[in-house]
Amino acid sequence: MAKPLFAAKEAKKVNVFGADVYLTMPRAAGRTEVSLLDVTAHPGDGPPLHVHHNEDEISRVLKGRYRLRIGEETVEPGPGGTLVMPRDLPHCYGSGVVQPGGFEQFFLDVIAEGLQVPADIGTHPEIAAR
Numbered sequence: 001m002a003k004p005l006f007a008a009k010e011a012k013k014v015n016v017f018g019a020d021v022y023l024t025m026p027r028a029a030g031r032t033e034v035s036l037l038d039v040t041a042h043p044g045d046g047p048p049l050h051v052h053h054n055e056d057e058i059s060r061v062l063k064g065r066y067r068l069r070i071g072e073e074t075v076e077p078g079p080g081g082t083l084v085m086p087r088d089l090p091h092c093y094g095s096g097v098v099q100p101g102g103f104e105q106f107f108l109d110v111i112a113e114g115l116q117v118p119a120d121i122g123t124h125p126e127i128a129a130r
Contacts, residue, residue: 011038014107018045023104035104041066049092057085068092 011022018041025036049069059068061081068075068083070091077083085091 012108014111016107016110017047018042021107023107027104037104047092049090051090052085052087054087056087057083057091059083059085 011024014021020040022038024038027033027035061077061079063079065076065078068091070083070085071089075083
């Protein structure tokens, strides 16, 4: 049976793109096809414009305001704002539910390789490709 409760204190914390990313519910832990990530970010934090070819993302803003680009549109959701970023649509920033799950492995691979994000990210495209 899948684990029914995931405590925030159990989440692995990684720092990428200047933001703290908490791997709240990795796909393997929940035995589901989703991953849940919590992100604490500050102005200027976050990844550059990028595309996921395998994953859809759904993000929900809990506190503050965020400016995000999704496709050709720029949006600024505040608390309670929910965003859907379908696969193959360029976007910058994203956190929340990733489906299918497993995207958290990107963050773990970056850390295992000792890479600094974003400075080194272009030097190892095979990590992003996985």
